[in-house]
Amino acid sequence: xxxxxxxxxxxxxxxxxxxxxxxxxxxxxxxxxxxxxxxxxxxxxxxxxxxxxxxxxxxxxxxxxxxxxxxxxxxxxxxxxxxxxxxxxxxxxxxxxxxxxxxxxxxxxxxxxxxxxxxxxxxxxxxxxxxxxxxxxxxxxxxxxxxxxxxxxxxxxxxxxxxxxxxxxxxxxxxxxxxxxxxxxxxxxxxxxxxxxxxxxxxxxxxxxxxxxxxxxxxxxxxxxxxxxxxxxxxxxxxxxxxxxxxxxxxxxxxxxxxxxxxxxxxxxxxxxxxxxxxxxxxxxxxxxxxxxxxxxxxxxxxxxxxxxxxxxxxxxxxxxxxxxxxxxxxxxxxxxxxxxxxxxxxxxxxxxxxxxxxxxxxxxxxxxxxxxxxxxxxxxxxxxxxxxxxxxxxxxxxxxxxxxxxxxxxxxxxxxxxxxxxxxxxxxxxxxxxxxxxxxxxxxxxxxx
Ligand code: SF4
Numbered sequence: 001x002x003x004x005x006x007x008x009x010x011x012x013x014x015x016x017x018x019x020x021x022x023x024x025x026x027x028x029x030x031x032x033x034x035x036x037x038x039x040x041x042x043x044x045x046x047x048x049x050x051x052x053x054x055x056x057x058x059x060x061x062x063x064x065x066x067x068x069x070x071x072x073x074x075x076x077x078x079x080x081x082x083x084x085x086x087x088x089x090x091x092x093x094x095x096x097x098x099x100x101x102x103x104x105x106x107x108x109x110x111x112x113x114x115x116x117x118x119x120x121x122x123x124x125x126x127x128x129x130x131x132x133x134x135x136x137x138x139x140x141x142x143x144x145x146x147x148x149x150x151x152x153x154x155x156x157x158x159x160x161x162x163x164x165x166x167x168x169x170x171x172x173x174x175x176x177x178x179x180x181x182x183x184x185x186x187x188x189x190x191x192x193x194x195x196x197x198x199x200x201x202x203x204x205x206x207x208x209x210x211x212x213x214x215x216x217x218x219x220x221x222x223x224x225x226x227x228x229x230x231x232x233x234x235x236x237x238x239x240x241x242x243x244x245x246x247x248x249x250x251x252x253x254x255x256x257x258x259x260x261x262x263x264x265x266x267x268x269x270x271x272x273x274x275x276x277x278x279x280x281x282x283x284x285x286x287x288x289x290x291x292x293x294x295x296x297x298x299x300x301x302x303x304x305x306x307x308x309x310x311x312x313x314x315x316x317x318x319x320x321x322x323x324x325x326x327x328x329x330x331x332x333x334x335x336x337x338x339x340x341x342x343x344x345x346x347x348x349x350x351x352x353x354x355x356x357x358x359x360x361x362x363x364x365x366x367x368x369x370x371x372x373x374x375x376x377x378x379x380x381x382x383x384x385x386x387x388x389x390x391x392x393x394x395x396x397x398x399x400x401x402x403x404x405x406x407x408x409x410x411x412x413x414x415x416x417x418x419x420x421x422x423x424x425x426x427x428x429x430x431x432x433x434x435x436x437x438x439x440x441x442x443x444x445x446x447x448x449x450x
Contacts, residue, residue, distance in 0.1 A: 010367055015142075028216060030092070031211060036060065051413050052200040053411075063075065094127060095130050172414055174201070194215070227247070231277075235320065293425050301328075318336065322348055334375075336364075338367065383399070
């Protein structure tokens with residue numbers, strides 16, 4: 001029975017500037033700064049810290065009732081001055097919030113005024129500004145807006161070099177480390193933006209750092225303007241939204257768009273592109289990973305074949321996970337996202353051409369209430385997505401495979417692999433084991449061998 005509803009309830013997306021803060025955390029010596037109220041910064045900090053288990057400072061221009069009426073210009077300037085003094089950042093990554101966007105603060109103009117009013121000969125941090133009104137998009141839109149704003153601010157024209165840009169989308173720190181390792185194995189110089197593989201999953205500190213070490217250096221972002229090519233992950237990410245689109249249009253850096261490389265087919269496309277760009281054949285190590293994965297598909301087929309799953313999350317993730325599920329014989333009966341790029345159905349159709357005949361239900365702009373209704377109607381074998389599906393999993397007794405972001409109720413979400421042969425292997429093992437575990441726990445006799 002569907003639930004009568006007149007409003008979104010528990011949206012299947014997060015706040016727009018959250019994605020921007022994540023990107024700014026992946027730029028070296030950068031402080032994320034929200035132009036809005038403290039509550040926005042607190043909410044985003046809570047979400048990021050709970051998943052990544054690392055300290056995340058986010059500054060705020062501290063809107064109050066007065067600021068909401070008369071504008072936040074003064075607050076922003078004072079806040080920028082304080083952050084510059086206390087953190088001594090190389091970069092301040094400024095994202096707007098619902099409130100500052102609604103009252104129409106002209107942030108570029110305020111920043112120009114700030115530079116004129118406060119410059120006193122001493123170097124100022126670089127300001128990167130991303131417009132991130134949450135009523136217009138989700139965390140993934142904020143993520144892409146911040147990556148694009150970073151290259152718009154810093155990329156310079158130059159003679160095409162040998163390096164390649166990699167814009168990895170919102171993957172885990174573990175995925176980022178794996179990507180860096182792959183580029184090194186191919187001997188292919190690269191600039192990865194963002195890179196929060198250390199800042200959000202680093203080691204213990206002997207002394208406190210106001211800004212955690214790591215991240216993409218400014219000097220590297222400058223180089224994105226004269227790379228040989230940009231690789232950008234994101235099936236639903238269009239030219240006018242991503243950083244690679246900007247670099248192609250304005251600076252002539254060719255854009256090579258791929259879906260997130262999850263599953264053998266999509267990973268093959270990624271590795272083939274690296275072979276093309278590097279002029280080197282696939283290193284033996286990845287041949288081995290692929291062989292092991294094919295073997296695992298064959299061994300685990302009996303557990304996963306014709307199982308039915310509901311996949312939800314960011315649109316790019318949903319497309320790639322759905323494609324991977326079909327590859328292993330699982331039917332993704334519902335492919336759902338709170339995002340609204342307008343491309344979800346089209347990309348699912350390209351990934352799974354017979355999706356209509358298979359009666360796969362694809363929906364964007366969805367909330368968890370609707371996903372819960374679909375789960376009750378379809379009784380899938382498992383859910384796959386962030387930990388925000390836990391309440392549905394508990395209510396309907398459907399196992400949940402936790403992937404992506406956020407994962408608040410398990411340990412190590414930042415160290416999950418999703419991409420490439422290695423990430424696919426982990427995902428495949430987890431899915432097969434989830435199904436086995438459920439059969440054991442619901443069996444009257446239990447199984448010691450399956
Ligand atoms: S008010 Fe808007 S920007 Fe602030 S936390 Fe809520 S959704 Fe995010």
